[in-house]
C-alpha cells in the first residue's frame with residue numbers, strides 16, 4: 064500500500080463500532096480502522112493531529128505489549144499506525160457516509176488528523192482463493208451482552224462452558240437473536256447481522272442458502288431432518304470445534320482445561336435445561352481462544368464496587384501529586400513496565416497508591432477482554448476425490464483472531480460505577496427490594512464476571 068497514492072475508490076465501507084469505522088481494500092486483504100468522535104464535539108475539543116497519533120499508537124502498544132502476551136501471539140493482530148493524506152480521508156468519509164447505519168451516525172469519522180490503523184482483513188484467508196472457488200466464511204462473535212430492546216436467550220456462560228452441547232445452544236441462540244453479538248461474512252462481505260435496533264431480524268433461510276455450497280454433502284443424508292436445519296447444525300459444529308481447538312490437540316494425553324466458576328453456571332435467560340447444566344461444565348482446553356480470553360477476564364478479582372474506592376484513592380493521590388500520573392502510567396505508555404504493574408500487583412491491600420493503581424490497571428485489562436470480539440474465518444480445504452464423491456464430511460482450514468482490544472479509559476471507571484448503580488436500582492425497583500445482603504448476591508449471579516476456581 065503506497066500511502067502517497069491512496070485512492071478512496073480502492074476502499075469500501077466494511078463496518079463500525081462505538082468508536083471506530085473500518086474500510087476494507089477492494090483487492091488486498093487489508094483494512095483501515097479510523098477513529099470516530101461525537102458529532103456535537105466543537106472543533107476546540109477535537110484531538111490535535113499529534114494527540115490522535117498518540118491515541119492510535121497507544122492502541123497498537125496496548126495490543127502488542129499487554130493483550131498479545133496475555134492472549135497469545137497467534138490470536139492478536141496489532142496492526143500499524145499509518146499517516147494518511149487528508150484529502151483521501153475526507154473523500155473516503157463522504158463515500159462511506161451513505162452506507163453507515165443510522166444508529167452509529169451520532170459520531171463522525173476523524174477527518175482531521177490523517178491517522179489510522181492498518182490491519183489484516185481478518186474476514187479473509189490470505190491466498191485462499193488460489194485453492195478453492197468458495198470464498199471464506201467468517202463468524203464474528205462479540206462476547207459481551209449489549210443494551211438492546213429485546214431479551215436475548217444467548218448466554219455467554221454456555222459459550223464459555225466447554226461443553227459442546229451448551230456451546231451449541233449458545234450459538235443457536237446467537238443465530239436466532241444476533242443483536243450486536245454476531246456477524247457473518249462471506250468473502251469479506253457482511254451477509255448476516257442485526258441492523259439498527261434489532262427491528263428486523265436477519266433471515267436464517269438466506270444464511271442457509273449462503274452456506275449450502277459449503278455443506279453440500281448434508282443434502283439428503285439426514286433422514287427426517289430439514290436439509291436447512293442439517294446445514295445450520297454442521298455450521299454450528301464447525302464454529303464449536305474451532306472455538307475448542309488449541310495448541311494441545313496433537314499432543315498425547317488429556318489437554319488441560321480452564322473452568323468457569325461453579326457458583327455461576329449459567330445466565331437466567333439461557334434456555335438450557337437446568338438438570339443438564341449440572342453435568343455441563345466441561346472446561347475449555349487450555350490453549351483455546353475462549354480459555355485465553357476467560358483467563359484475562361478473570362484478572363480482575365474485584366468488581367466495580369471494589370474498584371471504585373481504589374480509583375478514588377488514585378484520584379486523591381493525583382490531586383496532591385499531579386506529576387505522578389506519568390510514573391503510574393495512568394494514560395500509558397502501554398509498555399513492558401505497564402504490564403509489570405498489571406502482573407505484579409500486590410495481592411493484599413497495603414493502603415498504597417501502587418496497590419490501587421495495580422488493581423485499576425488489572426480491572427481495565429479485564430474489561431477489554433470482556434468487550435472483545437472473536438473472529439473465526441474458515442474455508443473448505445482443497446477438494447479431494449473423496450469429498451467430491453461426497454463420502455466424507457467437508458474439511459475446513461481456519462484461522463481465529465481476537466479483535467477490539469483497545470485500552471478502556473481510566474476515566475471510564477466512574478461511568479461503569481454509575482451504570483452498575485443504575486442496574487442495581489432497576490433491579491431493586493423491579494423485584495420489590497429484597498434485603499441488601501441477598502440483593503448483592505443475586506446481582507452477582509446475573510453479571511458476567513468470572514472467577515478462578
Ligand SMILES: O=P(O)(O)O[C@@H]1[C@@H](OP(=O)(O)O)[C@H](OP(=O)(O)O)[C@H](O)[C@H](OP(=O)(O)O)[C@H]1OP(=O)(O)O
Pocket residue numbers: 080081082207208209210211243434469471475482
Ligand atoms: O459501557 P456500555 O455498557 O455502554 O458498553 C459499550 C458497548 O455498548 P453495549 O453495552 O454493548 O450496548 C459498546 O458496544 P457497541 O459498539 O455499541 O455494540 C462498546 O463495546 C463500548 O466499548 P468502547 O467504548 O467502544 O470501547 C462499550 O463501552 P465500555 O465497555 O467502554 O463501557
Ligand SMILES: Nc1ncnc2c1ncn2[C@@H]1O[C@H](COP(=O)(O)OP(=O)(O)OP(=O)(O)O)[C@@H](O)[C@H]1O
Pocket residue numbers: 077078079080081082083084085094096182183184185186203246434436466467
Ligand atoms: N482487522 C479486521 N478485519 C476485518 N474486519 C474488522 C477488523 N477490525 C474490525 N473489523 C470489523 O469492523 C467492526 C468494527 O470494528 P471494531 O470492533 O474495532 O470497532 P469499535 O468501534 O472498536 O467497536 P466497539 O463498539 O465494540 O468498541 C468489527 O465489528 C468488525 O466487523
